[in-house]
Amino acid sequence: MDKLNNELKKQAIAYGLCEQWTNDWSESHNKQELIDMWLRGIDFAVENDYPTNEFIKEHFEPELLKENHIFVDSPFNGVNLDKKVVVCGKSDGVLEFDKFSTCDIYIRHECHAHIRASGCSKIFINLYDGANITIKQMEAAKVYVYLHGSNCHVKYEGEVFVRNSR
Structure with a gap:
């Protein structure tokens, strides 16, 4: 170690x-x-x-990464994940948040994420390196997207706040 x-x-x-x-x-x-x-x-x-993603995959067990909401070149699916969520590489999946959940999400590389936010959830999403996301905001949920670079792609329904970070 x-x-x-x-x-x-x-x-x-x-x-x-x-x-x-x-x-x-x-x-x-x-x-x-x-x-x-x-x-x-x-x-x-x-x-x-x-x-690097390769280093992470070589030295950290997939189960440990998943327990910590870190997804590297893997499918993902989560409901009301707490702490931070980090999605890297060529990952694809769905994240759902409802009730009073909050989360900071970091999405990078060639990832595709589908995010649903409802209830009174509050979600902060940072996009890098050409990542693609679709967001569905419902009810009183708050969704904030911070674009780090011009090659990120965001599609959304509902009230989503998108800002350039630079």
Whole structure:
């Protein structure tokens, strides 16, 4: 485990990891702790394509990724997923939110996602790298989409707020 931890730390430093994160990175993290760190620093990870999809698939078990709502080159289907959801590679699936659920979603690469939001749910979606989504907003749900790049594609029904992030 220390080998994986050290390899990820070395890669992050090469991409310009800030001094605080470098100093706070302990010498021993298990895979769940590494995933927790990655999700906390998801903006850095996305900006640097760190680690690569191939690296993630090689070093992290599909079950562990799924438990953490991380989908890499895989189908996905989720209802009221909490925390963050990260969809990468060539993934395709459906996410549904209702009642009072909230979620931050990061969709990248050649992914296709279909999102349904109803009730009083509040969903924040960040799109990168040519990702494609369709959204159906119903009832009092709030959906906010942030486009990171001009090659992302959004189709929607209902009241959806779409903004360019740059």
